Amino acid sequence: MQLRFSKMHGLGNDFVIVDLISQRAELGPDQIRFLGDRHRGVGFDQLLLVEPPGSPDVDFRYRIFNADGSEAGQCGNGARCFASFVRARRLTGKSRIAVETCSGRLEMEVLGADRVRVNMGVPVLEPGSIPFAAPAPADTYLLETSAGTVEIGAVSMGNPHAVLVTESVADAPLAGLGPEIEHHARFPERTNVGFMEIVDRGHVRLRVHERGVGETSACGTGACAAVVVGRLRGLLDAEVEVELPGGTLSVRWEGRNSELFKTGPATHVFEGRINL
Numbered sequence: 001m002q003l004r005f006s007k008m009h010g011l012g013n014d015f016v017i018v019d020l021i022s023q024r025a026e027l028g029p030d031q032i033r034f035l036g037d038r039h040r041g042v043g044f045d046q047l048l049l050v051e052p053p054g055s056p057d058v059d060f061r062y063r064i065f066n067a068d069g070s071e072a073g074q075c076g077n078g079a080r081c082f083a084s085f086v087r088a089r090r091l092t093g094k095s096r097i098a099v100e101t102c103s104g105r106l107e108m109e110v111l112g113a114d115r116v117r118v119n120m121g122v123p124v125l126e127p128g129s130i131p132f133a134a135p136a137p138a139d140t141y142l143l144e145t146s147a148g149t150v151e152i153g154a155v156s157m158g159n160p161h162a163v164l165v166t167e168s169v170a171d172a173p174l175a176g177l178g179p180e181i182e183h184h185a186r187f188p189e190r191t192n193v194g195f196m197e198i199v200d201r202g203h204v205r206l207r208v209h210e211r212g213v214g215e216t217s218a219c220g221t222g223a224c225a226a227v228v229v230g231r232l233r234g235l236l237d238a239e240v241e242v243e244l245p246g247g248t249l250s251v252r253w254e255g256r257n258s259e260l261f262k263t264g265p266a267t268h269v270f271e272g273r274i275n276l
Contacts, residue, residue: 005035007268035276046064146176153233155228159221163222174207195208224262
């Protein structure tokens, strides 16, 4: 089977995007892992599939797979690339695009050639829905690790996140604590892990260990989760610039029960074909 694909990135968080509207293909876990292999395949942080919608009130179905073959519920950087891709490929002429994901409906707006704003919805703070094992919602939780007890914020942005506030992201123990917290027993579906350094109330630095991937140069849902955790703790304003290794995202969240908006770039890299 020959598969057409596009390579894109959002602040270095890279994606292979496959249009399953103009071509037909079925991709299993082995094929996804092959595509994600940076030495033998194409290489990506996530694979994004563009599929026909399953209901009349959305434009597309949007599916996301990690490099290890597991399916993800959400990807903020991927959403921007998705919106830019369907416009560039003329799969839609709309600047405002609604898609269905396995985590629910998502709305995107293409602001320019390479800039997209995504309505990420209302952050999920109920532990059972994240999912995270805790008796009741709280702004912070204590988590036992091999390095001792750490304080985290827990939130779902369509996928689970644990966020730790650190004095310096450059010195954060991401390589050790990231995988450990990802697989922590209190996160039954594993979790993404963010380390956030607060520069001031409108500016943070962030590094993220992504579930099923490892550290990436940028994580859109991780940026959103970090702002939510910082806002809940009274450390941040409603509009925050999130500085990631790959670049900066703008995140706006007014507070509890409010929708969260994320704005950033989407960059096309190349088109290709590969035999599977």
